[in-house]
Amino acid sequence: MSTVVPKPSKIEGIKLASEYLKGSLLDESTNGLDHFTDDAGILLKFHGSYQQDDRDLRTQRKKQGLDKAHSVMVRVRMPGGRFTAAQYRLLDNLAGDLGNGSLRVTTRQEIQYHGVPKTSMKMLVSTLNRSLLTTLAACGDVERNVLGCPAPIKDNRHAQMREDLMAFAAHFAPRSSSYWDIWLDGEKLEGFLPEDLSLLHVPTAGDDPVEPIYGKSYLPRKFKTGFAFPDDNCTDMMANDLGFLAILSDGEILGWDIYVGGGMGTTPSSKRTFPALGVALCYATRADFLKISEAIIKVYRDFGDRSDRKRARLKYIIADWGVDAFRAKVEEYLGHSIFAPTATAITSVDDHLGWHKQGDGKWFLGVPIENGRIKNDDGLQLKTGLRAIVDQFDLGGAFTCQQSILFSEIQESDKAAIEKILEDHHIARADQISSVRRWSMACPAMPTCGLAVTEAERALPELLDQIEAVVAKLGLENEAFTIRMTGCPNGCARPYNSDIGLVGRSAGRSEDGSSVPGTYTIFLGGRLIGDRLNRIYKDYVPFDQIPSELEIVLTRFRNERENGESFGEFCFRIQIAAGEVAGGVELPPE
Numbered sequence: 001m002s003t004v005v006p007k008p009s010k011i012e013g014i015k016l017a018s019e020y021l022k023g024s025l026l027d028e029s030t031n032g033l034d035h036f037t038d039d040a041g042i043l044l045k046f047h048g049s050y051q052q053d054d055r056d057l058r059t060q061r062k063k064q065g066l067d068k069a070h071s072v073m074v075r076v077r078m079p080g081g082r083f084t085a086a087q088y089r090l091l092d093n094l095a096g097d098l099g100n101g102s103l104r105v106t107t108r109q110e111i112q113y114h115g116v117p118k119t120s121m122k123m124l125v126s127t128l129n130r131s132l133l134t135t136l137a138a139c140g141d142v143e144r145n146v147l148g149c150p151a152p153i154k155d156n157r158h159a160q161m162r163e164d165l166m167a168f169a170a171h172f173a174p175r176s177s178s179y180w181d182i183w184l185d186g187e188k189l190e191g192f193l194p195e196d197l198s199l200l201h202v203p204t205a206g207d208d209p210v211e212p213i214y215g216k217s218y219l220p221r222k223f224k225t226g227f228a229f230p231d232d233n234c235t236d237m238m239a240n241d242l243g244f245l246a247i248l249s250d251g252e253i254l255g256w257d258i259y260v261g262g263g264m265g266t267t268p269s270s271k272r273t274f275p276a277l278g279v280a281l282c283y284a285t286r287a288d289f290l291k292i293s294e295a296i297i298k299v300y301r302d303f304g305d306r307s308d309r310k311r312a313r314l315k316y317i318i319a320d321w322g323v324d325a326f327r328a329k330v331e332e333y334l335g336h337s338i339f340a341p342t343a344t345a346i347t348s349v350d351d352h353l354g355w356h357k358q359g360d361g362k363w364f365l366g367v368p369i370e371n372g373r374i375k376n377d378d379g380l381q382l383k384t385g386l387r388a389i390v391d392q393f394d395l396g397g398a399f400t401c402q403q404s405i406l407f408s409e410i411q412e413s414d415k416a417a418i419e420k421i422l423e424d425h426h427i428a429r430a431d432q433i434s435s436v437r438r439w440s441m442a443c444p445a446m447p448t449c450g451l452a453v454t455e456a457e458r459a460l461p462e463l464l465d466q467i468e469a470v471v472a473k474l475g476l477e478n479e480a481f482t483i484r485m486t487g488c489p490n491g492c493a494r495p496y497n498s499d500i501g502l503v504g505r506s507a508g509r510s511e512d513g514s515s516v517p518g519t520y521t522i523f524l525g526g527r528l529i530g531d532r533l534n535r536i537y538k539d540y541v542p543f544d545q546i547p548s549e550l551e552i553v554l555t556r557f558r559n560e561r562e563n564g565e566s567f568g569e570f571c572f573r574i575q576i577a578a579g580e581v582a583g584g585v586e587l588p589p590e
Helices: 010-017 038-047 055-063 085-098 118-129 156-171 178-183 289-303 314-321 323-334 382-393 412-424 460-473 543-560 567-578
Strands: 049-053 070-076 103-105 111-116 143-147 223-228 242-249 252-260 279-285 354-357 363-367 397-399 405-410 440-442 483-486 500-509 515-524 535-542
Touching (some): 038 049, 038 178, 049 055, 049 118, 085 118, 085 382, 111 118, 156 223, 156 252, 156 289, 242 289, 252 289, 279 289, 279 323, 289 323, 314 323, 363 412, 382 405, 460 483, 460 543, 500 535, 500 543, 515 567
Parallel strands (some): 143 223, 223 242, 440 483, 483 500
Antiparallel strands (some): 049 070, 103 111, 242 252, 252 279, 354 363, 397 405, 515 535
């Protein structure tokens, strides 16, 4: 019996024909037009950018006989979210000079620029690179930005995580010269790629001479990685394709439990797609974790689905094969066996907001940023205030996976002055916002994301106002639970392992054709520490009915919770016991 090999997707053909991601990008980047061709737009992602348009203007422009209002989103790859004071100043300046004036902190510790004219992209990318920031591999079918604990705590375990994280990020960066040829006229800047792979690279028969890890077609789909501590899963490590959980002894990292197969994206119309959390594959010492990681990525490269991009993530190999068969294939690529995982549990999470001691006499401060959008409004002068702190005290720091910002290396004598800057610019401290708002986040969605079916970032603040009122009425103000909202099922704000996930289901439109919040799927039963998926409570819920639907469940939580039980744990328990939550849809078996 012959085995029919599925035809590769069109995108696979574009990648293969691009000669290591060059394609027509060099010519198109300077041809003076306001948008890239569709094929070039596919390759553009590997260079850290998505082609977009202002969807609020589509109907109006169509009536006027105009094309879409094209622009590009440019994403800055920042391993562990770290930045210096000089880098922050540059990021801030470029937002006004070349973008729409705002900076967007992502749920993966990066910065995104929105509304960048295509004609400004080369200047933006080259300027970023010359300050040792890069957009390379911030998007595309490669290893993307690597997550790590952003807290600048001066102890061995945080330093060791940072060391391993940076080694991983460098090792799995693309090695083709295309990026430098297109955006920096062939100038390859130091500081991004290792000079020699020989000590770490695991040679495999048929390795490509240019891209020994990725090959000419790169990976079947995007690949995400996060590092975490058992007592602080602030990176949502299990939501990544590849996750590293530190195994500690006397404050030192001995090695890592490696998790594989996490991923949030799903397609409701395809029953063969689903969100997943990573499963424990093995334990690796710090000396071996890169070699094992390379073998994992190569197995994915060679066996991931290249015909159906909806099922191309690593999680589907794990689901189809099982973890034991996947482990055996990784061992085959390595040429030796690997250790069983230690089964160390995740116990806690810290958002790192507020004032904290670094451990060296200095302090760091975590400032909440609602939905990650750094801009000035009529009252809140967030962009100006954050810049004033950086300028006055020359502070660097890091972005968090909760879309917030940490400033580090603060002298105790400067704390009062920094708080005064926050107050003067109407920037709320962590102790001045509700627990509901503190643990919430949303993806950008409308009007820039081409995949969004409805609102998220622009709708969540109004929704939180109403949920705060419900929580206050029920006396639950001190409860910590995650609320995550996305404008589509792709899950960029990680809604599927939160206590409350709100996922865009269908669009709403006003009379003039502009976007208004539509309907959402409500998911319940994840939890703060990120180690459990939630499940559908109700589908196609209109935006204005979400608070009343949640009030029903929150009231039951207040009245029926067990001692010490969190909201997500309560929802999970009564789902398992009764197969429903307060009249919600029938829940399928696990």
